[in-house]
Amino acid sequence: MKDGGAIAMNQTLECYIEQDCEISLLALNTSRHWVDESTLPIFYNKLKRFETVFVKTNVNPLSAFFNLFTDKSYNVERFVNKQVEQKFIELLQSENYDIIQFESIYTSPYLKTARKYSKAKCVCRVHNIEHVIWQRLSENETSIFKKGYLKLLTTRLRNYELDILKQFDLLLPISKRENEIFIQQNINHCHYLPFGVKKSDVNFPNIQTEMNSCYHIGSMDWMPNIEGVQWFLDEVWPEIYKQFPQITFYLAGKNMPLSLVSKESEHVKIIGEVEDFVSFSLEKNIMIVPLLSGAGVRIKVLEAMSIGKTILTTSIGAEGIGALSMKQIIICNTIEEFLNSFKFCIENPEESKAIGMAAKLFVEEHFQREKIYSELVVKLKALTQEL
Incomplete structure (x- = not known):
């Protein structure tokens, strides 16, 4: 469920x-x-x-x-x-x-x-x-x-x-x-x-955020998720890792295909299904949603916005939400755009956090x-x- x-x-x-x-x-x-x-x-x-x-x-x-x-x-x-x-x-x-x-x-x-x-x-x-x-x-x-x-x-x-x-x-x-x-x-x-979404004050004092981290979470038996994550790991992640070798990428979701399980390494952690989306998300820093296909609205994006997460996603990943890039979400569609956006978040942590908090206010107002x-x-x- x-x-x-x-x-x-x-x-x-x-x-x-x-x-x-x-x-x-x-x-x-x-x-x-x-x-x-x-x-x-x-x-x-x-x-x-x-x-x-x-x-x-x-x-x-x-x-x-x-x-x-x-x-x-x-x-x-x-x-x-x-x-x-x-x-x-x-x-x-x-x-x-x-x-x-x-x-x-x-x-x-x-x-x-x-x-x-x-x-x-x-x-x-x-x-x-x-x-x-x-x-x-x-x-x-x-x-x-x-x-x-x-x-x-x-x-x-x-x-x-x-x-x-x-x-x-x-x-x-x-x-x-x-x-x-x-x-x-x-x-x-x-x-x-x-x-x-329900309006709520997210305050989990016992949860420490791993700042040198990014993550993706979603059903990994859905073809657009598989396609997008495969592209991210093959094309984008190597470029990010070159510039930020201290960063770890966490991939979570049910029914993880073997093609992605095989990608696990020291800095790519394959988690599989997690019990608590909120706790898992709050433990990590930047959410990555690299969708290349799909339609409708990404529920996980709205849920992450509601707890103040900073999200890097494609135009398709942000589709139907109405959030503005660099205001409540960060939209990037190419390898270079993902790399530059990731660099911005790591080098400007306070501004990155502000985008996440603006996302929280946005969904509370519009959803x-x-x-x-x-x-x-x-x-x-x-x-x-x-x-």
Whole structure:
């Protein structure tokens, strides 16, 4: 439950409960993001109904091959499951719901079922514009054959995504950029729903920051993270290490691929999954988010900003947040820009720290959790009154 998507979904559930909404949840417990139900947050006990179905979403080479001879998106087809549909029908027949919220387009194959068995308004939370992620991955791919396959996946996913999103009563994009793209596609039924943060004074007197350090943390089974970190270690880190041999880079995250584990050295530490994001981050100095592809908003960036971390990231890593470079975040897109920005932070520690503290104030002002969800509930109540 530590990757960005799961964190955002959990926040939505918790905030709906805080707003006195009555919630039933049907969750696809997938093979890639399988969760032990006994470890779920305590607020799950307040759900009216909670059902889970295990769904095997691993890429199957044979299924992927036969999919080539269809016009369907293989990305989406992996989430289609008869048991999920049956459980969904049981829920819809047991109660009259006002709102049915779908989390991402990967649950959208069940929209037809919702329309058939319920009169509820159907809402989709858009964590990313998925085809943009795959488009960027295909653009960065150097293998001709893999590039061609990624382009095919992108085209099919784009066609499906833009069509299905038009069929919902309301979209809840996680960033303003997604909102703008939808408007360009004549999809106007949107309500901006960013990830929210709680205003808090971060004060951990017993945690000492290792000043000669930088770090990256994220789900390391997500292709954009793997791609970005690989580029950073291959192209950027050697240049940083030449000038600052005292610096150590820490790489944390679940499901670390062997290609990155093999990069471990005296000054590159592969940590794997960590229990406490906040403590781990406060122990380190500069956060590195070298994304070359991806879409939506990086939840880990917002979380790090909320505790006053100084962040070096690409334009894609900062996308959808609205922070200004050298004001609340530091944006760098090339090897030289990363090197110069890193040098600035090491040689100007007080100015670097000030950018981190400005980031904290920025997210507290623009991503205030209680305000975000109170406005959402008002919007949803109004939606239920529409004919």
